[in-house]
Amino acid sequence: xxxxxxxxFTPLIVAFCCNWCSYAGADLAGSNRLNYPANVKIIRVPCxxxxxxxxxxxxxxxxxxxxxxxxCHPGDCHYTTGNYYARxxxxxxxxxxxxxxxxxxxxxxxxxxxxxxVKFAATMKxxxxxxxxxxxxxxxxxxxxxx
Amino acid sequence: MxxxxxxxxxxxxxxxxxxxxxxxxxxCSATCPNFDAMDYHPHQFIDMVDKGNIAPLLESKAIxxxxxxxxxxxxxxxxxxxxxxxxxxRLAVVRQQGENRLAAEDIPELLDEDxxxxxxxxxxxxxxx
Amino acid sequence: MQRIGVFVCWCGTNxxxxxxxxxxxxxxxxxxxxxxxxxxxxxxxxxxxxxxxxAIKEHNLTGVVICSCSPRMHEATFRKTVxxxxxxxxxxxxxxxxxxxxxxxxxxxxxxxKAIILGRAAIAKVHLNAPLTSMESPVVKRALxxxxxxxxxxxxxxxxxxxxxxxxxxxxxxxxxxxxxxxKTFPTLDCAACILTPKMVDAGSNDKVNLYTYCExxxxxxxxxxxxxxxxxxxxxxxxxxxTGCGECTTKCPSRKNPNEFNMGFDNRGAVYIPFAxxxxxxxxxDPDDCIYMKTGKCGLCAKVCTAGAINYEQKEExxxxxxxxxxxxxxxxxxxxTEFEEYGYNNYKDVVTSLEFxxxxxxxxxxxxxxxxxxxxxxxxxxxxxxxVGSRGQSCRDKSYCSKICCMYTAKHAMLVKDHYPDVxxxxxxxxxxxxxxxxxxxxxxxxxxxGVHYIKGMVGKVEEEDGVLKVQASDLLANAQIHMDADMxxxxxxxxxxxxxxxxxxxxxxxxDTNDFFTEAHAKxxxxxxxxxxxxxxxxxxxxxxxxxxxxQASACAAKVIGLLAKDHLLCNPCVAHSNETxxxxxxxxxxxxxxxxxxxxxxxVMDKGVRETRRIAVVNEAVCQGCGACxxxxxxxxxxxxxxxxRQIMAEVDAICR
Numbered sequence: 041x042x043x044x045x046x047x048x049f050t051p052l053i054v055a056f057c058c059n060w061c062s063y064a065g066a067d068l069a070g071s072n073r074l075n076y077p078a079n080v081k082i083i084r085v086p087c088x089x090x091x092x093x094x095x096x097x098x099x100x101x102x103x104x105x106x107x108x109x110x111x112c113h114p115g116d117c118h119y120t121t122g123n124y125y126a127r128x129x130x131x132x133x134x135x136x137x138x139x140x141x142x143x144x145x146x147x148x149x150x151x152x153x154x155x156x157x158v159k160f161a162a163t164m165k166x167x168x169x170x171x172x173x174x175x176x177x178x179x180x181x182x183x184x185x186x187x
Numbered sequence: 188m189x190x191x192x193x194x195x196x197x198x199x200x201x202x203x204x205x206x207x208x209x210x211x212x213x214x215c216s217a218t219c220p221n222f223d224a225m226d227y228h229p230h231q232f233i234d235m236v237d238k239g240n241i242a243p244l245l246e247s248k249a250i251x252x253x254x255x256x257x258x259x260x261x262x263x264x265x266x267x268x269x270x271x272x273x274x275x276x277r278l279a280v281v282r283q284q285g286e287n288r289l290a291a292e293d294i295p296e297l298l299d300e301d302x303x304x305x306x307x308x309x310x311x312x313x314x315x316x
Numbered sequence: 317m318q319r320i321g322v323f324v325c326w327c328g329t330n331x332x333x334x335x336x337x338x339x340x341x342x343x344x345x346x347x348x349x350x351x352x353x354x355x356x357x358x359x360x361x362x363x364x365x366x367x368x369x370x371a372i373k374e375h376n377l378t379g380v381v382i383c384s385c386s387p388r389m390h391e392a393t394f395r396k397t398v399x400x401x402x403x404x405x406x407x408x409x410x411x412x413x414x415x416x417x418x419x420x421x422x423x424x425x426x427x428x429x430k431a432i433i434l435g436r437a438a439i440a441k442v443h444l445n446a447p448l449t450s451m452e453s454p455v456v457k458r459a460l461x462x463x464x465x466x467x468x469x470x471x472x473x474x475x476x477x478x479x480x481x482x483x484x485x486x487x488x489x490x491x492x493x494x495x496x497x498x499x500k501t502f503p504t505l506d507c508a509a510c511i512l513t514p515k516m517v518d519a520g521s522n523d524k525v526n527l528y529t530y531c532e533x534x535x536x537x538x539x540x541x542x543x544x545x546x547x548x549x550x551x552x553x554x555x556x557x558x559x560t561g562c563g564e565c566t567t568k569c570p571s572r573k574n575p576n577e578f579n580m581g582f583d584n585r586g587a588v589y590i591p592f593a594x595x596x597x598x599x600x601x602x603d604p605d606d607c608i609y610m611k612t613g614k615c616g617l618c619a620k621v622c623t624a625g626a627i628n629y630e631q632k633e634e635x636x637x638x639x640x641x642x643x644x645x646x647x648x649x650x651x652x653x654x655t656e657f658e659e660y661g662y663n664n665y666k667d668v669v670t671s672l673e674f675x676x677x678x679x680x681x682x683x684x685x686x687x688x689x690x691x692x693x694x695x696x697x698x699x700x701x702x703x704x705x706v707g708s709r710g711q712s713c714r715d716k717s718y719c720s721k722i723c724c725m726y727t728a729k730h731a732m733l734v735k736d737h738y739p740d741v742x743x744x745x746x747x748x749x750x751x752x753x754x755x756x757x758x759x760x761x762x763x764x765x766x767x768x769g770v771h772y773i774k775g776m777v778g779k780v781e782e783e784d785g786v787l788k789v790q791a792s793d794l795l796a797n798a799q800i801h802m803d804a805d806m807x808x809x810x811x812x813x814x815x816x817x818x819x820x821x822x823x824x825x826x827x828x829x830x831d832t833n834d835f836f837t838e839a840h841a842k843x844x845x846x847x848x849x850x851x852x853x854x855x856x857x858x859x860x861x862x863x864x865x866x867x868x869x870x871q872a873s874a875c876a877a878k879v880i881g882l883l884a885k886d887h888l889l890c891n892p893c894v895a896h897s898n899e900t901x902x903x904x905x906x907x908x909x910x911x912x913x914x915x916x917x918x919x920x921x922x923x924v925m926d927k928g929v930r931e932t933r934r935i936a937v938v939n940e941a942v943c944q945g946c947g948a949c950x951x952x953x954x955x956x957x958x959x960x961x962x963x964x965x966r967q968i969m970a971e972v973d974a975i976c977r
Binding site for chain 1: 386387388389412414415416417419420421422423426427429430433434437823824827829830831832837849850893911913944945946947948950951952960963965968969971972973975976977
């Protein structure tokens with residue numbers, strides 16, 4: 041029997057950030073030189089309510105190990121109510137994903153304001169560590185995409 | 188002979204205090220009810236540990252005269268908590284000496300009506316093995 | 317197939333030090349559709365922009381990807397650049413390889429790899445970009461200023477000066493704000509009332525300025541250029557159009573035991589009152605909680621003495637709805653009550669006061685007529701202790717984390733004024749740091765020490781206790797390494813300042829963002845300090861952060877300049893990234909209209925050709941001038957008919973794919 045050599049696992053994390061709060065928070069983390077893992081990749085959306093559950097499913101399908109969605113704090117949404125819709129949608133989606141076998145820890149919703157650079161970096165660091173511990177995600181993965 | 192090799196890092200680890208957080212306002216020494224009986228004062232503990240000047244603190248009277256009343260800890264606006272650092276210095280010394288500085292039976296005659304209860308309890312903690 | 321050009325910016329060493337920019341450009345060149353890729357020191361500079369323009373023309377580019385700083389920084393700059401070279405400004409995408417890559421990573425290999433992936437995502441998105449054109453919307457040429465303190469007054473007067481109408485909403489019965497309560501102002505020591513009241517009168521008499529006092533903002537709808545605001549007029553129980561401000565009712569009112577807010581509760585006022593003599597508008601207001609007639613139905617003395625017949629106990633609250641092009645927030649600050657700092661004894665001893673209270677005790681129009689007397693016994697104090705940084709610059713739960721900025725200077729002012737009026741009074745100031753950055757500020761502080769003999773001691777006060785009517789102060793003197801015990805007749809606490817409580821709900825109404833301390837956030841900390849990130853919302857004064865009067869006034873005027881710039885335009889270009897519905901997919905279910913926060917979606921019966929069948933269907937139609945492009949409707953649409961231009965489902969999906977590749 042052949043023993044496969046184990047490569048060190050670096051998780052792939054997709055972060056959806058709303059333009060007005062969290063993306064600005066990420067920018068602030070950047071200008072304050074607050075380090076967080078490089079495997080976190082940010083996608084900018086106008087508002088957290090723009091995040092279609094399909095995007096998250098697509099990310100898992102294409103090989104993401106964790107997906108985090110960040111928006112303005114409840115009550116502070118630039119579009120008044122967008123993050124409330126997002127929160128409901130994600131609660132439903134995440135419980136469905138949990139049912140499908142994608143652990144609850146692999147998905148997260150965080151509220152990060154434009155002034156919370158420190159929180160942004162800390163959140164991303166913590167999330168990346170959590171995913172690192174959970175290991176690779178195989179569920180939902182489209183095997184045809186793999187090389 | 189005391190081991191003077193106790194480092195700033197040791198003390199910070201024992202106490203959980205980050206001396207860098209101090210903004211040197213002096214609130215701790217302003218609050219201290221036993222200031223006059225201490226040869227080194229709460230704000231000096233933070234400052235001296237921060238600078239690595241620890242040997243004089245190990246030899247000081249202050250670690251035994253600190254009442255451990257925690258007033259400095261309570262009032263510190265930056266949550267530096269000097270009382271914990273003083274406790275750490277004291278512990279560092281107590282662990283090395285391994286002897287009682289005061290016999291339990293000596294304590295009743297030292298009792299003072301005006302002494303706060305907390306000071307008596309902390310005296311037991313300091314002096315009892 | 318798009319013809320895409322990739323431009324990688326070094327940003328000096330900001331990017332180039334941690335990202336191998338040449339490698340990024342080289343690797344991205346092999347992406348499908350990329351026909352040109354290069355790197356340059358500063359893409360945003362004139363020569364950098366020239367490179368982009370030339371490449372667009374030379375290589376006949378249809379899409380551009382710039383790997384540089386955050387799009388929040390230079391997206392607008394680069395959109396203009398590509399437009400100047402003849403392609404649609406929305407055919408541009410920016411990969412943020414500075415804030416999200418070079419600045420946060422140290423390992424060059426790791427950072428380069430991430431930069432390449434971010435570049436790929438942007439390229440994948442550009443492939444699906446479509447040219448977008450902005451709609452125009454008209455601008456209502458009127459501004460609303462919320463808050464009638466010195467900041468609000470200054471902003472309003474400057475806007476009015478430019479010829480635009482401006483309304484001030486003030487929740488108190490008079491404009492003037494905190495500055496009206498102050499005695500003298502540092503560093504020149506001119507009297508606050510002397511410089512403020514003429515401005516209040518100006519605001520009251522200017523044709524272009526409309527005062528809504530004793531009013532609150534109830535509801536805000538709309539968007540930049542077209543806000544619709546509902547203002548709640550609280551009942552004064554006095555007809556403001558009839559009241560002459562003679563003050564007869566205020567002297568006759570038999571309900572006399574109501575603490576006078578203007579004098580910080582040091583004296584009492586009637587239930588019907590005019591806050592102070594120079595109030596604008598000078599109109600009486602009845603406090604229904606204090607009024608005997610309101611509570612028992614018996615009295616009515618004020619109505620009897622009012623020769624103008626202005627008293628109206630039946631007045632109800634009214635709602636006024638008006639349209640505005642711009643909204644200015646000038647909600648100001650309050651000084652905290654240091655009740656949680658039990659070591660200073662503010663709760664227990666009358667002679668321990670906050671500096672704003674002290675201000676009233678020193679004021680010629682104050683409760684003591686400007687004669688400094690101890691609140692406990694009405695005698696002159698001989699020793700006064702000032703304590704700075706009470707509740708500021710701390711990390712514990714009772715402290716504010718920030719420096720309140722004004723305390724060092726007003727404490728020096730108080731100390732100096734006391735020494736000036738009563739040279740034999742002993743004045744001691746306990747400080748942590750004395751912060752005096754400002755024109756003539758440090759000179760002012762030094763004068764207090766050198767000329768007036770104020771004692772400055774570095775250290776804090778740990779305990780204040782009263783014994784036989786004397787305050788015993790225990791404090792540290794850090795330079796002498798000593799603990800000192802001194803007597804004092806009064807202790808003045810320089811308590812922290814915090815944003816007004818009304819600011820948080822207002823921010824929610826305006827959808828303007830705030831920081832964790834409830835100060836409004838500016839659009840850019842350095843380059844756009846008087847604008848909120850929300851278009852059309854501007855910030856004036858201390859609602860944005862602690863400020864002294866000179867700074868507040870300059871910010872207020874800067875804010876006015878920005879508002880004038882907006883109101884001077886006849887039309888605004890709307891954001892073209894708006895929702896639109898695909899008429900062949902829409903089934904007219906109304907789900908999207910229910911989630912739209914702007915009411916931008918309506919329904920129309922339209923003739924639709926679908927797979928060769930022609931029929932009339934109920935279709936969702938988006939009003940592009942009203943839609944703000946949040947995308948709530950796109951996700952909620954069950955048939956997938958709604959999509960957002962610029963952030964289309966396929967575009968975001970392509971980004972996800974590129975990142976996960």
